Amino acid sequence: MRKEKIIVTGGAGFIGSNLVDALIEYGYEVHVIDNLSGGKKRNVNPKATLHIKDLTRIEQIEALFKGVDYVFHVAALPRVQFSIEHPAESNDANVSGTVNVLIASAKAKVKKVIYSASSSAYGDQKTMPLVETMKALPKSPYGLQKYIGELYCALWSEVYKIPTVSLRYFNVYGPRNSSEGAYALVIAKFIEQRRKNETLTITGDGKQTRDFTHVRDVVRANLLAMKSKKTGKGEVINIGAGRNVSINTVAKIVGGPVKHIQIRFEPKHTLADNSLARKLLGWKPKVAIEDGINELKEMAGIELGKRE
Numbered sequence: 001m002r003k004e005k006i007i008v009t010g011g012a013g014f015i016g017s018n019l020v021d022a023l024i025e026y027g028y029e030v031h032v033i034d035n036l037s038g039g040k041k042r043n044v045n046p047k048a049t050l051h052i053k054d055l056t057r058i059e060q061i062e063a064l065f066k067g068v069d070y071v072f073h074v075a076a077l078p079r080v081q082f083s084i085e086h087p088a089e090s091n092d093a094n095v096s097g098t099v100n101v102l103i104a105s106a107k108a109k110v111k112k113v114i115y116s117a118s119s120s121a122y123g124d125q126k127t128m129p130l131v132e133t134m135k136a137l138p139k140s141p142y143g144l145q146k147y148i149g150e151l152y153c154a155l156w157s158e159v160y161k162i163p164t165v166s167l168r169y170f171n172v173y174g175p176r177n178s179s180e181g182a183y184a185l186v187i188a189k190f191i192e193q194r195r196k197n198e199t200l201t202i203t204g205d206g207k208q209t210r211d212f213t214h215v216r217d218v219v220r221a222n223l224l225a226m227k228s229k230k231t232g233k234g235e236v237i238n239i240g241a242g243r244n245v246s247i248n249t250v251a252k253i254v255g256g257p258v259k260h261i262q263i264r265f266e267p268k269h270t271l272a273d274n275s276l277a278r279k280l281l282g283w284k285p286k287v288a289i290e291d292g293i294n295e296l297k298e299m300a301g302i303e304l305g306k307r308e
Helices: 014-025 058-065 080-085 087-108 141-159 186-195 215-227 247-254 275-281 289-299
Strands: 005-009 029-033 049-051 070-073 112-118 164-169 200-203 233-239 258-261
Touching: 005 014, 014 029, 014 215, 029 058, 058 087, 070 087, 070 215, 080 087, 080 141, 087 112, 087 141, 112 141, 112 215, 141 164, 141 233, 164 215, 186 200, 186 247, 186 289, 200 247, 215 233, 215 275, 233 275, 247 289
Parallel strands: 005 029, 005 070, 029 049, 070 112, 112 164, 164 233, 200 258
Antiparallel strands: none
16 A cells, blocks of 8 residues: 655745654655755655755646645745745745645645645734634735635635645744744744843733744644545634733743843734634644743753743
């Protein structure tokens, strides 16, 4: 009996590489497509096959989809601020790249495409928690681009009869989350600052809240979405912990002195309603943020319970 063949785009990146590890563990034949603009070769499981290709060039990727059973489209040029500063470049990667993946998937007649969507599609909403039935109000090119990807997936299911499902991630953190650059996510940044005995930098007053979701929970949601008989028609599903905490609270868990810097544009709060994920995927989060951060501190060699 042949192994099912799976493509993970962006499989050298943070979320993608964690997903690849899980798929390899379950015995799948995994092919990674990544241009290494954000991902790193060292992240790719040695049992996976890495194809260094550009998703915006369909002639580079189309042949790789032959005989593929499932496609996880994780690749993106992420971060809100980057998309504001580089709208054309991010649109090419996040929209054109997605269309090319869908074209190649339809031609190969794959069983399902699982698309990594983003809670940034919600923008600033007046009520919490955020529910999939709310009107999308993206406030950045990135949020708009990821939302467009959802619409393309649903359309491909309708027109080309290729099963798709979109998973809207909320503030994913965990091992391999990059702390590098101006757009690094806050938990990775705090862990790196603490490791170096630097002051933790908080944007604004730190009262803004985020629904931080551990990458292991996100990976599990992807695996469930792949096999779920209740998905495949372009459904959009929140993948969030269903609990939001302030940036000040995150800083307290990480530990150490803090300083506040000028705020940049960002939503004040995010909080996922994850009831649809429970219904369609049988998924619920397992990793509490306190445990997730303490695990990262241990990995970074930071003594638990210590406060400067």
